[in-house]
Amino acid sequence: MFVKYDAEVRATTGQTRPDNPRTRPAKAPLSREAVVEAALALVDEVGYAAVTMRRVAQALDTGPASLYVYVADRDELMAEVYDLALGQVELPGEADGDWRARLELLVGRAITVLGGHDDIALVALTGVQTGRHALRMSEETLRLLRAGGLGDAACVWAADLLDQYVTSSALERAGWLRSQRALEASASPADATEQAMSHAAGAELDAVFGALSPDEYPTIHALRGSMTAGGDSEARAAWKLKVIIDGLLAQP
Amino acid sequence: MFVKYDAEVRATTGQTRPDNPRTRPAKAPLSREAVVEAALALVDEVGYAAVTMRRVAQALDTGPASLYVYVADRDELMAEVYDLALGQVELPGEADGDWRARLELLVGRAITVLGGHDDIALVALTGVQTGRHALRMSEETLRLLRAGGLGDAACVWAADLLDQYVTSSALERAGWLRSQRALEASASPADATEQAMSHAAGAELDAVFGALSPDEYPTIHALRGSMTAGGDSEARAAWKLKVIIDGLLAQP
DNA sequence: TTCCTCAACGAACGCCGTTCGCGACGAACA
DNA sequence: TGTTCGTCGCGAACGGCGTTCGTTGAGGAA
Numbered sequence: 001m002f003v004k005y006d007a008e009v010r011a012t013t014g015q016t017r018p019d020n021p022r023t024r025p026a027k028a029p030l031s032r033e034a035v036v037e038a039a040l041a042l043v044d045e046v047g048y049a050a051v052t053m054r055r056v057a058q059a060l061d062t063g064p065a066s067l068y069v070y071v072a073d074r075d076e077l078m079a080e081v082y083d084l085a086l087g088q089v090e091l092p093g094e095a096d097g098d099w100r101a102r103l104e105l106l107v108g109r110a111i112t113v114l115g116g117h118d119d120i121a122l123v124a125l126t127g128v129q130t131g132r133h134a135l136r137m138s139e140e141t142l143r144l145l146r147a148g149g150l151g152d153a154a155c156v157w158a159a160d161l162l163d164q165y166v167t168s169s170a171l172e173r174a175g176w177l178r179s180q181r182a183l184e185a186s187a188s189p190a191d192a193t194e195q196a197m198s199h200a201a202g203a204e205l206d207a208v209f210g211a212l213s214p215d216e217y218p219t220i221h222a223l224r225g226s227m228t229a230g231g232d233s234e235a236r237a238a239w240k241l242k243v244i245i246d247g248l249l250a251q252p
Numbered sequence: 253m254f255v256k257y258d259a260e261v262r263a264t265t266g267q268t269r270p271d272n273p274r275t276r277p278a279k280a281p282l283s284r285e286a287v288v289e290a291a292l293a294l295v296d297e298v299g300y301a302a303v304t305m306r307r308v309a310q311a312l313d314t315g316p317a318s319l320y321v322y323v324a325d326r327d328e329l330m331a332e333v334y335d336l337a338l339g340q341v342e343l344p345g346e347a348d349g350d351w352r353a354r355l356e357l358l359v360g361r362a363i364t365v366l367g368g369h370d371d372i373a374l375v376a377l378t379g380v381q382t383g384r385h386a387l388r389m390s391e392e393t394l395r396l397l398r399a400g401g402l403g404d405a406a407c408v409w410a411a412d413l414l415d416q417y418v419t420s421s422a423l424e425r426a427g428w429l430r431s432q433r434a435l436e437a438s439a440s441p442a443d444a445t446e447q448a449m450s451h452a453a454g455a456e457l458d459a460v461f462g463a464l465s466p467d468e469y470p471t472i473h474a475l476r477g478s479m480t481a482g483g484d485s486e487a488r489a490a491w492k493l494k495v496i497i498d499g500l501l502a503q504p
Numbered sequence: 505t506t507c508c509t510c511a512a513c514g515a516a517c518g519c520c521g522t523t524c525g526c527g528a529c530g531a532a533c534a
Numbered sequence: 535t536g537t538t539c540g541t542c543g544c545g546a547a548c549g550g551c552g553t554t555c556g557t558t559g560a561g562g563a564a
Contacts, residue, residue: 030543052519052520052521053520053521053522054519054520054521057544062543062544063543063544063545063546064521064522064544065522065523065524065543065544065545065546066542066543066544068522068523069542069543073521073522074521074522122377125374125420125423125424125427126427127427128457130457130460135464135469135472138469138472139468139469139470139471139472142471142472142475143470143471146471152475152477152478153478155475155478156475156478156479157488157491157492158495160488160492161492161495164416164417164420164421164424165416165417165420167420168377168416168417168419168420169416171377172377172416175377175378175379205380205382208382212387216391217387217390217391218391218395219391219394219395219398220387220390220391220394223394223404223407223408225404226404226405226407226408227408236409236412239409239503240409240412240413242499242503243410243413243496243499243500243502243503244495244496244499245499246498246499246502246503247494247495247496247497247498247499247500247502248495248499250495250498250499250502251491251494251495251498282511282512304550304551304552305551305552305553306550306551306552309513314512314513315512315513315514315515316513316551316552316553317512317513317514317515317553317554317555318511318512318513320553320554321510321511321512325552325553326552326553
């Protein structure tokens with residue numbers, strides 16, 4: 001009853017300041033899970049770098065000090081956020097084809113999901129992740145590679161290589177999405193066709209490569225047409241993954 | 253006169269590099285180049301994340317505000333530092349073999365050099381680098397790939413893939429070196445044999461994998477012997493690179 | 505000599521992650 | 535009911551960050 005009253009007052013004033021926070025008899029349900037979920041939502045909303053302990057606390061209507069009951073520090077929180085995001089990756093099933101088709105699907109989904117949460121994949125660069133969902137991904141990757149007939153050591157090294165590929169691709173994709181969003185926000189809504197945006201996105205790189213001296217950088221100059229035309233990023237990603245898997249199968 | 257005195261004092265104390273009479277007879281010993289060089293030295297000394305504008309300024313015996321005459325912000329400074337580091341990569345020559353041998357050498361050197369400057373490779377994740385040395389690397393990579401007979405589009409995509417590989421490998425290597433250094437510093441100097449360190453380095457991962465339920469993670473459990481035995485990281489890196497290039501050659 | 509330009513920098517602003525200790529709360533007990 | 539006591543949420547503060555602003559003073563031009 002008091003809780004309800006307090007909550008209502010706070011809701012109508014929009015601030016915790018006016019009333020005495022101490023009058024709260026019972027605290028809203030705070031938990032490690034809630035903190036991590038709030039942080040992931042913030043990553044999507046304001047971006048990885050802008051997720052601060054203060055902002056997470058604010059989203060949960062509390063102070064930054066309260067978060068440290070559930071989380072050791074920002075790094076640990078972000079590691080949890082990373083694993084939560086990884087949980088959104090659906091594992092391919094029987095109907096998705098043989099080991100190779102499933103592996104390609106798994107890697108593609110991981111890149112899509114992680115790249116969709118801004119730079120959360122940066123967490124994977126800080127070391128081997130041992131969260132529940134990270135282990136699930138490793139298990140499935142190794143299982144599929146084994147099904148492909150690779151040797152034990154090759155499986156482990158290949159999983160390592162694929163993990164590097166997923167992480168760097170997710171970060172690349174996150175950066176691309178960010179620039180698209182920035183462009184979309186800045187451009188006048190009238191001419192914001194997708195083609196115009198895509199073209200504008202690569203415009204500065206176009207200029208850089210075009211201005212290069214053909215004598216000093218002959219190959220870049222010769223290929224600048226192919227470099228600018230990023231074209232279908234989907235096809236590019238699929239090509240890269242095919243390269244890696246073909247390479248794996250070429251090993252003894 | 254005071255300026256001159258200051259310059260002499262600084263030169264004798266070793267704050268700036270040997271006096272070049274041609275450049276700047278009596279000007280302040282500060283320049284964009286000097287700032288970038290000081291920053292790179294700090295990256296090696298205290299690590300990428302700990303390189304702050306204040307520390308760079310301190311190393312140059314000035315205040316942080318003075319740096320902004322030569323550098324727009326920390327990101328731009330770090331991009332310059334990245335390119336300076338890349339300049340330490342020596343391009344393979346005629347004597348190093350065919351295009352493939354040279355490409356493997358180039359990639360290996362890039363990983364070694366970048367990985368040796370802590371997390372400086374993080375810069376490459378913020379977007380396509382267009383510094384002098386970054387372009388030089390791109391030019392050479394594309395040239396070698398073309399010499400390998402790849403088509404125009406394949407060259408560009410392959411260079412992209414190799415760049416991802418270099419960046420992520422450099423960061424992995426930097427992290428490994430960091431943990432080795434930490435271990436070396438913490439362990440008692442008496443038993444600091446390399447084998448003991450290498451073993452201790454993977455000890456916690458060992459424990460994690462060993463504790464996993466064989467039912468939930470059967471493949472990890474089965475391969476945990478191969479996972480822990482990181483073994484020769486040199487061989488692992490060479491294997492990964494071979495996978496990628498073999499994969500490239502398997503494309504139509 | 506006088507003036508002008510601009511590199512240099514002290515000081516400050518608004519953030520950040522993290523820590524510490526106060527004091528209100530519920531429980532146990534008289 | 536009145537009193538004491540342990541728990542723990544969180545306000546307040548600390549040291550440090552990137553960056554900005556306005557002043558200062560030296561070097562070159564006139």
